[in-house]
Amino acid sequence: GDSVTQMEGPVTLSEEAFLTINCTYTATGYPSLFWYVQYPGEGLQLLLKATKADDKGSNKGFEATYRKETTSFHLEKGSVQVSDSAVYFCALKDGGGFKTIFGAGTRLFVKA
């Protein structure tokens, strides 16, 4: 069945460092891909999404490109801030649009 695999955390970076969180997926058909973020004490929020191959989703300085050839959707940010400390979840929604499947999450700590 469909699945999402993302790099294990925690990831610890200094402020202004470059961030990459790897995400790969297995799916039949043509899923939509998402990154969600969960800040401490809060619910999941959609960070960005891409609905077809080669689409780039971006928001708040974060970017991810839908790579069908490598079945990947890696999250990147050029310069992280302390406020980016959170858990990041990669997810896919199957082609039928019914079920969203999440990865296990990657916790990011950013030090001042």
Next chain:
Amino acid sequence: EAGVAQSPRYKIIEKRQSVAFWCNPISGHATLYWYQQILGQGPKLLIQFQNNGVVDDSQLPKDRFSAERLKGVDSTLKIQPAKLEDSAVYLCASSRQGDTEAFFGQGTRLTVV
């Protein structure tokens, strides 16, 4: 617009007791989801409603879990009887019909002792 509302925020119960969670989705959202998020894992879909009908409940442990969405608006998720392994955060989410983006509530943290 108001977000997805869930209550209670926290609940502690003893094993074999019953518990219920409530969710009020964003107004106008036809699709409602219940997820279970065990510590250190990603959310796992338990049940999905389209209006007041069930679209997917394949991962709902039906011997102890039940959910309903009367009138296609609010929803309740019940566990009876609870087990220790049910300790998790229960997330409710909603989306417009046919939309890819789901909006999540803050969740209910359940601890079974």
